[in-house]
Amino acid sequence: MTTLLEVSDLRKTYGDRVVLADVSLTVDAHDVVCLIGSSGSGKSTLLRCLNLLEDVDDGVIVFDGREISDPRVDRREVRSRMGLVFQAYNLFPHLTVLDNCTLAPRRVHGLSRAEAEERARGLLAQFGLADQAAKHPDRLSGGQQQRAALVRALCTEPRLLLLDEITAALDPELVGEVLAIVRDLAAAGTTMVLATHEMAFARDVATSVCFLEGGRILEHGPPEQIFTDPREERTRQFLRRVLPDGPENP
Amino acid sequence: MTAEGWQPSDRELERRRLRSRERTRSLVIASGAMVVVFAGLTVGIARSPGWPSVHETFFNWEHAKAAFPSILDGFWINVQLFLIAEPLILVLGLAVALARQARSPWLAPVRVLAVVYTDLFRGIPTLLLVILFAFGMPSLGLEGVPNSLFFWSLVALVSSYGAYVAEVFRSGIESVHPSQVASAEALALSRTQTMRYVVVPQAVRRVVPPLLNDFVSLQKDTALVAAVGVFDAVFAAQDYGNFNFNYTPLVVVAIFFVAMTVPLARLTDWLGRRYVQRAFAGAVR
Numbered sequence: 141m142t143t144l145l146e147v148s149d150l151r152k153t154y155g156d157r158v159v160l161a162d163v164s165l166t167v168d169a170h171d172v173v174c175l176i177g178s179s180g181s182g183k184s185t186l187l188r189c190l191n192l193l194e195d196v197d198d199g200v201i202v203f204d205g206r207e208i209s210d211p212r213v214d215r216r217e218v219r220s221r222m223g224l225v226f227q228a229y230n231l232f233p234h235l236t237v238l239d240n241c242t243l244a245p246r247r248v249h250g251l252s253r254a255e256a257e258e259r260a261r262g263l264l265a266q267f268g269l270a271d272q273a274a275k276h277p278d279r280l281s282g283g284q285q286q287r288a289a290l291v292r293a294l295c296t297e298p299r300l301l302l303l304d305e306i307t308a309a310l311d312p313e314l315v316g317e318v319l320a321i322v323r324d325l326a327a328a329g330t331t332m333v334l335a336t337h338e339m340a341f342a343r344d345v346a347t348s349v350c351f352l353e354g355g356r357i358l359e360h361g362p363p364e365q366i367f368t369d370p371r372e373e374r375t376r377q378f379l380r381r382v383l384p385d386g387p388e389n390p
Numbered sequence: 391m392t393a394e395g396w397q398p399s400d401r402e403l404e405r406r407r408l409r410s411r412e413r414t415r416s417l418v419i420a421s422g423a424m425v426v427v428f429a430g431l432t433v434g435i436a437r438s439p440g441w442p443s444v445h446e447t448f449f450n451w452e453h454a455k456a457a458f459p460s461i462l463d464g465f466w467i468n469v470q471l472f473l474i475a476e477p478l479i480l481v482l483g484l485a486v487a488l489a490r491q492a493r494s495p496w497l498a499p500v501r502v503l504a505v506v507y508t509d510l511f512r513g514i515p516t517l518l519l520v521i522l523f524a525f526g527m528p529s530l531g532l533e534g535v536p537n538s539l540f541f542w543s544l545v546a547l548v549s550s551y552g553a554y555v556a557e558v559f560r561s562g563i564e565s566v567h568p569s570q571v572a573s574a575e576a577l578a579l580s581r582t583q584t585m586r587y588v589v590v591p592q593a594v595r596r597v598v599p600p601l602l603n604d605f606v607s608l609q610k611d612t613a614l615v616a617a618v619g620v621f622d623a624v625f626a627a628q629d630y631g632n633f634n635f636n637y638t639p640l641v642v643v644a645i646f647f648v649a650m651t652v653p654l655a656r657l658t659d660w661l662g663r664r665y666v667q668r669a670f671a672g673a674v675r
Contacts, residue, residue, distance in 0.1 A: 216580060220578035223576075230570060232587075243588075248580075296577065
């Protein structure tokens with residue numbers, strides 16, 4: 141196993157408010173790390189720090205063998221090897237789905253239009269969006285938009301995919317179609333760090349689960365252990381609330 | 391049930407009769423109110439003690455006809471000013487707005503210049519700018535630029551409106567949600583690419599109605615060049631009026647300007663409505 145991402149003692153504050161403290165995390169290639177925890181526990185902030193959308197206040201992030209928390213690092217170069225999918229899709233409303241997917245490959249990765257479109261069409265077809273390529277995002281359903289956003293992130297062939305509660309804004313009936321894709325990606329060996337509220341999904345797909353509470357990773361382990369026999373009382377309480385068949389609640 | 395099999399119910403037919411009666415009633419009331427108000431205004435003005443002399447000085451058909459050709463020639467100057475200034479203002483405004491958004495430390499002087507420019511030129515009355523540019527600039531004796539009043543009046547209008555339009559563009563750029571920028575950055579787009587492919591295309595769509603509003607205003611302000619003696623429609627009308635002691639040509643010029651600005655104003659309304667409709671229909675194109 142090669143270590144793809146190593147986070148040590150990460151700290152992030154907004155003014156006096158400490159959002160992340162002493163966060164340490166190791167992600168090996170082909171790992172699927174699920175971040176769980178209540179809203180405001182720091183899951184999204186952690187992902188934004190990993191993608192360098194936020195500057196960290198302390199700690200070190202090493203990605204692919206290089207420290208990326210160094211201010212001299214080329215953020216664009218780092219991001220070009222990392223994909224991030226947002227909770228609210230954040231597709232570009234003025235571009236078609238296809239143009240959304242080819243923008244970064246063409247402008248950042250230097251692919252020709254034909255190459256970029258071929259790759260995008262292939263992925264769109266794979267995710268059941270072949271018919272939607274020429275449409276603008278607002279014409280699509282929420283589930284289709286989120287799948288398109290996933291394709292947009294995958295079109296740059298990232299080494300690491302960050303997913304920020306990508307099903308949180310969807311109707312329950314649309315959640316399944318998006319999760320099915322993430323499941324496929326995990327099966328195909330994509331390295332992912334994802335924040336999620338879908339516990340059943342996390343239990344199935346994750347290679348490890350981190351429970352965040354108040355900006356700290358309170359507990360960290362394989363899903364079988366976290367979901368059935370958590371060490372911390374707080375984890376137990378959280379899981380009891382979100383899982384009908386959580387620990388001590390058969 | 392098929393569509394052919396459907397017959398409106400008695401209740402529906404009665405509702406339709408009621409709706410049609412309501413419409414007729416509204417139409418009658420609206421027409422009546424219009425007649426009363428406008429007839430009242432007309433009678434009120436016509437019966438005022440000064441009306442005969444006002445009628446003679448401002449609404450004289452003979453003078454209107456006599457002044458018409460020179461006004462038409464002058465108005466062509468206004469149209470030229472407007473048509474040349476408009477694209478230049480768009481380019482200048484967008485450039486200044488983008489300069490204010492620049493983050494690179496190398497561009498700090500450009501950013502400061504952009505701020506100083508908008509503050510200065512938005513603060514000075516356009517009339518004053520026209521006078522200062524048209525009379526001041528030629529005295530510099532610059533080589534290689536025209537020294538005509540027309541040219542420097544044009545420069546004054548472009549400078550003044552460029553500052554307004556820059557602010558319109560800036561508000562449009564700032565109205566694009568930060569998540570769009572984050573999204574572009576997450577895809578590793580550079581700042582310039584983010585602006586060019588993501589922010590500016592969305593911003594421009596949003597600012598079209600306020601931009602057209604500024605252009606309606608610009609159309610009228612082309613008349614300010616009369617202050618420095620550019621032979622535009624207003625100057626032509628004043629010239630005629632001073633010579634013949636009749637101000638009818640000024641009213642004629644007013645009609646010219648209205649005829650030019652009303653279509654643009656309607657277009658502004660229409661674009662604004664269309665934007666709202668599309669936004670609510672969830673289809674932004």
